[in-house]
Amino acid sequence: MSRRRPPHDPNRRKFLKSATLAGAAAVTRPAAASAQSVAPRANLKAAAPGPIQIALESSPPEKDPQTQTTSGGDFMVDVLKTLDIDYLAMNCASSFRGLHEAVINYGKNVKPEILTCNHEEIAVAMGHGYAKMEGKPLAMICHGVVGLQHATMAMYNAWCDRVPVYCIGGNILEANKRGNSTAEWVHSAVDIAAGVRDYTKWDDQPASLQHFAESAVRAYKIATTPPMGPVLLSLDAELQENPIKDAETLHIPKLSKVVPPQADSGAIAEVARLLVNAEAPLIVVDRMARTQAGMDRLVELAELLQCAVMDRFGRTNFPSRHPLNQTFRRNAVVGQADVILAIEMNDHWAALNAFHDRIVRTSQPLYKAGTKIISLGLRDMYLKANYQDFGRFSDIDMSVAGDGEATLPALIEAVKKLIDGGRKAAYEARGKRYAAARFAMLEQAKSDATIGWDSTPITTGRMCAEVYAQIKDEDWSLVGNTIGNTWPMRLWNIDKIHRWNGGSGGAGVGYNAPASLGAALANKRHGRLTVTFNGDGDLLYVPSTLWTAAHHRIPLLYIVQNNRAYHQEYMYLQAMANRHARGINNAHIGTTITDPNVDFATVARGFGVYGEGPITDPKELAPALKRAIAVVKRGEPALIDVVTDPR
Amino acid sequence: MRKVFNLFGATAMAASLCSGGLAGVARAQDVPPGDAANGKRLYLATCFVCHGRSGQGGAMNGPAPILAKTAMPFDGFKAQLRQPINEMPAYSEAVMSDQQIADVYAFLQTLPGPLPTKDMAIFKD
Numbered sequence A: 001m002s003r004r005r006p007p008h009d010p011n012r013r014k015f016l017k018s019a020t021l022a023g024a025a026a027v028t029r030p031a032a033a034s035a036q037s038v039a040p041r042a043n044l045k046a047a048a049p050g051p052i053q054i055a056l057e058s059s060p061p062e063k064d065p066q067t068q069t070t071s072g073g074d075f076m077v078d079v080l081k082t083l084d085i086d087y088l089a090m091n092c093a094s095s096f097r098g099l100h101e102a103v104i105n106y107g108k109n110v111k112p113e114i115l116t117c118n119h120e121e122i123a124v125a126m127g128h129g130y131a132k133m134e135g136k137p138l139a140m141i142c143h144g145v146v147g148l149q150h151a152t153m154a155m156y157n158a159w160c161d162r163v164p165v166y167c168i169g170g171n172i173l174e175a176n177k178r179g180n181s182t183a184e185w186v187h188s189a190v191d192i193a194a195g196v197r198d199y200t201k202w203d204d205q206p207a208s209l210q211h212f213a214e215s216a217v218r219a220y221k222i223a224t225t226p227p228m229g230p231v232l233l234s235l236d237a238e239l240q241e242n243p244i245k246d247a248e249t250l251h252i253p254k255l256s257k258v259v260p261p262q263a264d265s266g267a268i269a270e271v272a273r274l275l276v277n278a279e280a281p282l283i284v285v286d287r288m289a290r291t292q293a294g295m296d297r298l299v300e301l302a303e304l305l306q307c308a309v310m311d312r313f314g315r316t317n318f319p320s321r322h323p324l325n326q327t328f329r330r331n332a333v334v335g336q337a338d339v340i341l342a343i344e345m346n347d348h349w350a351a352l353n354a355f356h357d358r359i360v361r362t363s364q365p366l367y368k369a370g371t372k373i374i375s376l377g378l379r380d381m382y383l384k385a386n387y388q389d390f391g392r393f394s395d396i397d398m399s400v401a402g403d404g405e406a407t408l409p410a411l412i413e414a415v416k417k418l419i420d421g422g423r424k425a426a427y428e429a430r431g432k433r434y435a436a437a438r439f440a441m442l443e444q445a446k447s448d449a450t451i452g453w454d455s456t457p458i459t460t461g462r463m464c465a466e467v468y469a470q471i472k473d474e475d476w477s478l479v480g481n482t483i484g485n486t487w488p489m490r491l492w493n494i495d496k497i498h499r500w501n502g503g504s505g506g507a508g509v510g511y512n513a514p515a516s517l518g519a520a521l522a523n524k525r526h527g528r529l530t531v532t533f534n535g536d537g538d539l540l541y542v543p544s545t546l547w548t549a550a551h552h553r554i555p556l557l558y559i560v561q562n563n564r565a566y567h568q569e570y571m572y573l574q575a576m577a578n579r580h581a582r583g584i585n586n587a588h589i590g591t592t593i594t595d596p597n598v599d600f601a602t603v604a605r606g607f608g609v610y611g612e613g614p615i616t617d618p619k620e621l622a623p624a625l626k627r628a629i630a631v632v633k634r635g636e637p638a639l640i641d642v643v644t645d646p647r
Numbered sequence B: 001m002r003k004v005f006n007l008f009g010a011t012a013m014a015a016s017l018c019s020g021g022l023a024g025v026a027r028a029q030d031v032p033p034g035d036a037a038n039g040k041r042l043y044l045a046t047c048f049v050c051h052g053r054s055g056q057g058g059a060m061n062g063p064a065p066i067l068a069k070t071a072m073p074f075d076g077f078k079a080q081l082r083q084p085i086n087e088m089p090a091y092s093e094a095v096m097s098d099q100q101i102a103d104v105y106a107f108l109q110t111l112p113g114p115l116p117t118k119d120m121a122i123f124k125d
Helices: A010-027 A051-058 A072-082 A094-106 A120-134 A146-160 A209-223 A237-241 A265-277 A292-305 A327-336 A348-352 A404-418 A421-449 A460-471 A487-491 A512-524 A536-541 A545-551 A567-579 A600-606 A618-633 B002-019 B023-028 B036-043 B074-082 B098-110
Strands: A087-090 A113-116 A139-143 A166-171 A202-204 A231-236 A281-285 A308-311 A339-343 A353-356 A362-365 A372-377 A398-401 A476-478 A529-535 A556-562 A610-615 A637-643
Touching (some): A072 A094, A072 A237, A087 A094, A094 A139, A120 A512, A231 A237, A265 A372, A265 A404, A327 A348, A348 A372, A460 A618, A556 A610, A600 A610, A610 A618
Parallel strands (some): A339 A372
């Protein structure tokens, strides 16, 4: 067989055409570029075609296939179904048109079902909120260059919050396969993950379908192994779109989930000894509980020891009204503690030290000298060099590597073995003191919430009290909150893991609305009443989240805490102005969202969502909430715009 | 005496100056007369950002204390503005005069403060 291409090979024809163009370019170089330039001759004629060129031009083109019976995208759908991925959130883009078509037709738009989003940041954040509530990731897909750049902030949030989001980016890797010069073709990348690698746990760019199958399962496994995090697969368009070759050789590997690592048994015994012997042990916890069992085990440990617990609210780790919950007595309980067990903390230092944001930044430990500080968790195994998510390095006496929730059962057993009857009276007395303090804290919170009760704008204390009064008898779930709003934690009975699912992680504005929607999507199948407090500034980043909520009929009570400002920055700006003694009357410039005021109820209605407001009279709040909850109970989203005092 | 001061603010304080003899009066004598109306104007232009329009408190990096009917003595209040502890930014004389601080202090005493919660149905759960 001849190794030469047949004369009618279309690629060969393109090559020749390119070569011809290159020659033409050489001919048309500017005269100045040629030392020996001469004037063009008139009546220049092209040379007569030779026999090869005549054959090329006169041969019929190779048959161009019109249809195909398989595609790589179909196989990819099979893999996603194997992984039990329920949803694929996306803003449509041509670089993944192959997989998109396979999902809706070959996959029947079931597992995964497409969630239509109008921004990639919404798609990722929906996955963020969904995973924290459902305990497993959904997938999102975007254009690997122009879409992924929109997605990046949400990916950083998920990475900081240790939440798995299964991200996919379409790409057109081979430049010789790119067509016309529109964005989807020319805006490809050698390595789409380069821009997000510092806040993803793993990424890959499969070169074949078998490679995809293995990387897809590997990515899922890595994303869902504590410490969890987002992953990214780059999918070449050719791989998605072209027919499957050698289908009989393709194999989808088995997914075996990693059992979360438990701490060393010797270390557990030592931690138990320190806790049992302590006069005032304290447990501080942040992103520990993934399941109700994790929360229950922490209660069991605390009750065994009758020790104080301080919840940093990265998740619902401990019931808010439990007598041992001393969260809002930080200075007292940290100052009294002689042993502190910090579980799955993101920032030990911030939890245990006082910091003063002054010209000369000062700090001091809240704990006394000699206090033993123990760290249990996987934080030390989850750091990247560039995009950071850590504060000051802490003085820790004992660092124990192990998943907090997975380690608690063994720690409980170790503690049980060491507790003897002689300690019981002292433990009970300790517990009674904490219980009295907790009761007093609740009464104080109620009293504090009444200050400015009838004021306009509405105080956040009144707003949260009114909302709780309407939802407390339901199986409610709070899935979003505004900066500095501690009223739900102070006033509400947060007694189940799904009552609160933590914040954004990376503090990226634009998280609350879509992440709340993702959590509401997960709650829908459990029949929970989902409620979220979202700042006006956050919603203005991603308002079209409301359209997605309406389109997919996701029930969610969305309360806009509308203080008409990026208020944290407003306060910072006042501090900066005071530092220079320039007066603080200008701090509203660039920080407030007024003139005009945003009418969020109208915005909601424009997206097909029930909207009420702006509500400025606190007496109108309860009736509005009742009407909105009725809408949510019908299975639809509803928004209430509450004009509030700053905090 | 403190209660009287809280209820009637700077006016009550002026009256107490004439009565003499009580420990509370001696403390009130240290409070310069303040114009609560001007204090309200100043407060709602500046302080409310962290402490709330009703003096209900709030949060910045840490908690911003409740100021409605503050029990902090005036000298301590003024010192906190001039040389604050924790996160609060300092208010120099150029930004807020002693008289303006007195006005704000007087306004804070006029705020309603907390309500008794015992009989509020909303808090029964």
